[in-house]
Amino acid sequence: MNADLVRDEIRALHAYPVADARGFIKLDAMESPFAFPASLRAGLADALAGASLNRYPSADAAELKAALRRAMRIPDALDILLGNGSDEIIQLLALAVARPGATILSVEPAFVMFRMIATYAGLGYTGVPLNPDFTLDRSAWRAAIRDTRPALIFLASPNNPTGNAFPPEDIEATIEAARAVGALVVIDEAYFAYADTDFLGHVAQHDNVVLMRTVSKLGLAGLRLGLLVGRREWLEQFDKVRLPYNINALTQAAATFALAPPHYASLLAQARGLVEERARVRAALCTLPGVTVHPSQANFVLIRVADAAATFEKLLAARILVKNTSKSHPLLAGTLRLTIGAPHENDALLAALRQAV
Ligand SMILES: Cc1ncc(COP(=O)(O)O)c(C=O)c1O
Structure with a gap:
């Protein structure tokens, strides 16, 4: 293969990463946790x-x-x-x-x-x-x-x-x-x-x-x-x-x-439910020692912890996949991005984080 054919800036890129989430509680990509009604x-x-x-x-x-x-x-x-x-x-x-x-x-x-x-x-x-x-x-x-x-x-x-x-x-x-x-x-x-x-x-x-x-x-x-x-x-x-x-x-x-x-109304109602979950999850996160919780108007919450890599690994061990954003920009050092999931998924995340931090 003649790699020189490909533009330098393309060769320097990494393809958009998508983690394999099979077997995990998937809280990494801002998807809704709810299946179609x-x-x-x-x-x-x-x-x-x-x-x-x-x-x-x-x-x-x-x-x-x-x-x-x-x-x-x-x-x-x-x-x-x-x-x-x-x-x-x-x-x-x-x-x-x-x-x-x-x-x-x-x-x-x-x-x-x-x-x-x-x-x-x-x-x-x-x-x-x-x-x-x-x-x-x-x-x-x-x-x-x-x-x-x-x-x-x-x-x-x-x-x-x-x-x-x-x-x-x-x-x-x-x-x-x-x-x-x-x-x-x-x-x-x-x-x-x-x-x-x-x-x-x-x-x-x-x-x-x-x-x-x-x-x-x-x-x-x-x-x-x-x-x-x-x-x-x-x-x-x-x-x-x-x-x-x-x-x-x-x-x-x-x-x-x-x-x-009527169908769109049910999707919006699901989103409103997630906004309520977001408030509940944020409140619980705020009680965790050493965790900073950033304000959110989206279906995810960015938190800052002492050791993002270790926390991420402990969540993985608990079969929970979130996004480790800590290396993507200096302002994001120590951060993890947590998608708001269904209530039982958020409970599992909170329990695992309580252990992890
Ligand atoms: C700010 C923002 N814009 C656009 C997108 C892409 O959305 P789509 O799934 O429609 O391509 C995302 C997905 O994460 C996003 O966060």
């Missing part, structure tokens, strides 16, 4: 059986977009673009702006795919460190926007892996600073169902903002479906980069069914 499974099976597998899927996925529009109350004035997970949407955005010298800006720590996809697309990437409490360092952020003149600014709120949401003032300051350099702000609301904030309104108000969501954190991670909401002028450009038929027929059928009003 049993009462809805027959209906789901019918919806899937009705999909035409001999045909390419609907190219515009109009029915699914209408279901998303209704469920998430997306105004008619805004368009929707679908991706095979929001990961694919990040890639579409990056490919569309990938002129020589173009860059992406985000905060640090942030969702790792922002940086990875920038690299895939041949874009530069700048990560502006957050404050130690993971709030936005507003002056450094504004200065970076001004100085690096990025094409795209990604801001996930709530942020992964820190869990905190950014206040509207931060989002507005970002939009204003982006406007001055002609950048597009991409607000990533992957965790919207668990947060008190909602920035959909900002997309309608500002012509330099688009917003991403996903159904992954809402109990439908297996479908791979993300959406971008924005003005037609933007989305019609990004749509040109999308591969035809990127949302397969089974995903379209299953998601259209799952997003119908």
